[in-house]
Amino acid sequence: MDNEVLKALRERRSIRRYKPEQIKDEELQAVLEAGTWAPTGMGRQDPWIVAVQRPDLVARIDAMNAAVWGRPAPFYGAPTIVLVFGSDPAEWANSVPDGSLVLGNMMLAAHAVGLGSCWINREREMFATPEGKALMRELGLPDGLIGIGALALGYPAAFPPTVKPRKEGYFRIVK
Secondary structure (H helix, E strand, O other), X not given: OOOHHHHHHHHOOEOOOEOOXXXXXXXXXXXXXXXXXXXXXXXXXXXXXXXXXXXXXXXXXXXXXXXXXXXXXXXXXXXXXXXXXXXXXXXXXXXXXXXXXXXXXXXXXXXHXXXXXXXXXXXXXXXXXXXXXXXHHHOOOOOXXXXXXXXXXXXXXXXXXXXXXOOOOOOOOOO
């Protein structure tokens, strides 16, 4: 069995080198809208999505993430960063799974429109700091949210040379 969606699932890769030019507005819109169509627990639509393209703010977010990670350039030079936030899991148990599905949808949409993306971690730690909380206020987000994850987003400058084969026994069918 094969179709465009299954093909995209097999072909999408995490991109870790980006061209410097900014993506088109309609491409960003398509990616963000795809995130809004991710399933969420009880249809609550808990996640908050923020796309950042302003170069000084992209650099600031990159530096904040690098400080948590302990390595430089965690967003790999991508001109757009998409941040996903959600309720504190103590308040909404599906917060992290819901935000993760949003990120997954956006990664597939990015691939479908010819963009590269890479899931970036450490947003929970970043946005738990005083600097992170201040940035969330600057972004107009309500209090009480946590960082779930982010995407580096842009035009790929390079593609992974190989694809790891899927491991044996990755799934089972029990009838």
